[in-house]
Amino acid sequence: MRTVSFGINISVDGYCDHTAFNPSEELMDYFTAMMDDVDLFFFGRVMYQLMFPYWNDVAKNQSGTAGENKFAQRLSAIDNVVVSRSLSNDDVNVNTRIIRSSPAAELLKLKQQPGKKIAVDSVSLLPELIAAGLIDEFKLVIHPGIVGKGRPLLEAGSLQEKLDLKLVDTISFKSGCVALHYLKQ
Incomplete structure (x- = not known):
């Protein structure tokens, strides 16, 4: 069974406002x-629209820093599933499939298929x-x-029960960012 990995940038005060962060080359x-271990992204509509077409344009035009260009090329090459009731096929990349309902059921099906990791990038879908x-x-x-603003990682009361995690890796960056890798216990 494939591993499902949730990843996000977050401020010290718990907000996931990507416009507030300026990642260094080291972080890029x-x-x-x-993404080396990922062959599928599972996005909510908001995060998908934040990521694309911006990173596709960077990949196509090589308009970012060296690190951003490499990130953009890798990201643009990976298949995507987007959960949305409003997007049409004209709104998404060629390598993107839209699902309209039952994100947990769809992710379970994908998890049971052979492949690399599935990366989830959606704060709105996280509690479900x-x-x-x-x-x-x-x-x-x-x-x-x-x-002090943006979307919190989890809204108060959005989880039915506590989720215990085990810290398996910590990476400190020169920029002051810290990457924390947890496994579900």
Whole structure:
């Protein structure tokens, strides 16, 4: 069975506002290396629209830093599933499939298929996917800042029960960011 990995950038005060972070080249290299074991992204609509077409354009035009260009090329090459009731096929990349309902059931089917890891990148879907027992690992990158706004990682009361995690790796970056890798216990 495939591993499902949830990854997100987060501020010290618990917000997931990607517009508040400026990743260093070292951090971009870390994100690119994380994708070596991934062959499918599972996005919510909001995160998908934040990531694309921006990173596709960077990959196509090589308009970023060396680290951003490498990240963009790798990200753009991976297949995607997007959970959305409003996107049409004209709104997504060629390597993207839209599902309209039952994200946990769909992720379970994908998890049972052969392949590499599935990377989940959706704060809105997280409580449902945790409740279904589908998230195997969490990769959180804590940025050294208090932003005071944005979407919290989890809304108060969004989990039915506590989820215990085991810390298996910590990486500190020169920028002050810290990458934490947890496994579900």
